[in-house]
Amino acid sequence: MLAEGAHEASHQESLVCSQRSGRAIRFSHHYEDFVPATGMPLAHIPKQVRPPPVDATPAPSLSSSSSADPQEEETAPEIIWATKPDSFGLYREYPSKPTHLPESTITLAHLTEFPSTVLPDSSRVSPAGPPMLPEPYEGSADWDRHNLSTFSFKKEVKRLDLYMADKANNPFREESGWRTSTVHIRLPAEKVKQSEADALLLTIEMYHCPIMDIISSVLRDELSAAFHLTPFKQYWQPTPESQPERVYSEAYCSDAMLEMHRDV
Structure with a gap:
């Protein structure tokens, strides 16, 4: 009873009430505070994909067994490194152990862009100055607005040309x-009909x-x-009972890139 009473008290304190009607303000159910999926951790043990079974053939005779093609022998099972499905049901299969997983280091700050202070841990603006302005800005000791009156774009371009012509610099x-x-x-010429050769x-x-x-x-x-130098195949499986579907997005997900990776 005490635990239930404490839970109800904390729930009532978290509610925000309207000053006009006194009713609790609730967030609309049409919106969902959803954090995008980021990490795709590798499974602990890679799964083995065996080649499809070969049709049964008559047993070879003793005379033909010595001349059998070694390529016809059973190949070793291919080891596939598969990731765990994310919240969208997407997972990847690598032909070898990947060198790096970029999504493993992505945080919510990398996926969202919103205006904030210069210092994330501070509620006030940094005294170092506005970062959006190029240096020097008005608060800098090197800034002098009278320099703009003598600024010449043509002169600065000429200085750049001389700098590029100097092999030492x-x-x-x-x-x-x-x-x-x-x-x-x-x-x-513009608005003139002529061939490109002329x-x-x-x-x-x-x-x-x-x-x-x-x-x-x-x-x-x-x-x-x-x-990240390892190509992969990406699949989508919304439910464990559904059949996985191949997802094509970038060049490093294509079959051509996987074949080149195997050749290398």
Whole structure:
């Protein structure tokens, strides 16, 4: 009785009453405070998927048993690493143990965006200044509004061109893997009907990095340990009795990506 009375008292204290009518204000049942699913933990023991049974054939003779194709022998069962279904009934199957599960570190703060203070644990605005304004802002010691009166966009662009022309200060150096190539672009005149072959030809120099050099440098970085490099198959099974359905979303969920992963 004491426990029930305490529960009813705490429930009444949590209710908010209207000042006009005195009735309790209740949240509408049409809305549901639902937290999106995040984690898909791996099952403790991976399941084994055996190949489909082969049709029964007559027993080979002794003369033909020695010349049998080794590919016709029974292959080892394929081990599939499957995750547990989330609240939507979605789960994944990996051909090997995944290197990283990005969803395992996602919190509610990563899924929702709402205005808040600079410091999440503080109820007041941070004295460091508004983070939305670029530095320097009006409260900075380096800020001087009189500098805007002498600002010239044309002059600043010229300074950037001179900086790029200086090989010593150029950030796109060959030692860093950058290459220079020439690109030809046809520029037809506006509101003039002419073929592309007769249009003005522009020659533009561009800086670029070979894609293999970019991939190699990224994988050498320490952050590559947190990359997710294992493709998977995703299935949807709303109830334990229903048949799982394959879900296609990104390129790393496709059969072509899984075949490339097996070849590598």
